[in-house]
Amino acid sequence: EKSGSKFNDVWSSGDGAVWVEVVAAAPFSERSGHASLVFGNKMFVLGGAGVSDVWSSLDGGTWDLVTADAGWPTASIDGGACVFQSKIFVMVGNAVWASDDGSTWVVVTSAAQWQSRAYYVSFVFDNLLFMTGGRIYESGTFSMLNDVWTSEDGADWTQLSVSAEWSSRAGHTVEILNRQAFLMGGSASNSGGPYLDDVWYLESITTDQPSSQPTVEPPPAAITAESSEKILGVIWIASHTALIGLAAINYLR
Secondary structure (H helix, E strand, C coil): CCCCCCECCEEEECCCCCCEEEECCCCCCCECCCEEEEECCEEEEEEECCEEEEEEECCCCCEEEEECCCCCCCCCCCECEEEECCEEEEEEECEEEEECCCCCCEEEECCCCCCCEECCEEEEECCEEEEEEEEEEECCEEEEEEEEEEECCCCCEEEEECCCCCCCEECCEEEEECCEEEEEEEECCCCCCCEEEEEEEECCEECCCCCCCCEECCCCEECCHHHHHHHHHHHHHHEEEEEECCEEEEEEC
16 A cells, blocks of 8 residues: 555556556655666666655666665755766755765755756756756745756856746656757646646757857757657657656666
8 A cells, every 4th residue: 555646666668658567665665756867777766755865776676775864855856866977966955966876975065056946857968967947935935937057067057048938837857869858748836737748849059168158059949749749759769768656767778
């Protein structure tokens, strides 16, 4: 029996259509708001609401506890974790943490330039660390964001866009394909809806010098329903996907 909407099962698929249960109850606790990624040929489960532990697995069936307490706040991580410069980066609020093994974590910055938020998405694109959108809480009110920030090291951040072409949202996802970043879906309000089903893409970002301001050519554009089905199909077919609890990770065969 599961506690509310939290899970600790693991599923696997080679095509996104047919799924196989790898383990019904992994040794890590039932959770939500966690992050999952691949690092060093292992799958990792990182924290979640109320926990800050880290687990790893070679096959999705057998899991090892890497650390019981990574040190970051016990808050939802969701899309705020990615692999960058041969390290795992985790973002909570507006603090950034990093580890080269998943066990020992250091604070990269305790207060990034972007506003503290939840349910945002971080990703790596063109050798830069990105942070996009999310939800903030001010004066008793939740608000959604559509800003975009980049960093070369996770410590110093530059605002690439105050208000991107896609609408304000939280809980969205981003995938990289053919030197383009595809932003998809999310929620437009704190009440859980309306949910979004649009798809946007960002062309490759180029820099003349490592310290120069990134430029975008052209700006993000919307994708038609017909073309998005083709793109999403390529993403699913090219990757093997594992579903862990309420988070999914993609890793190449």
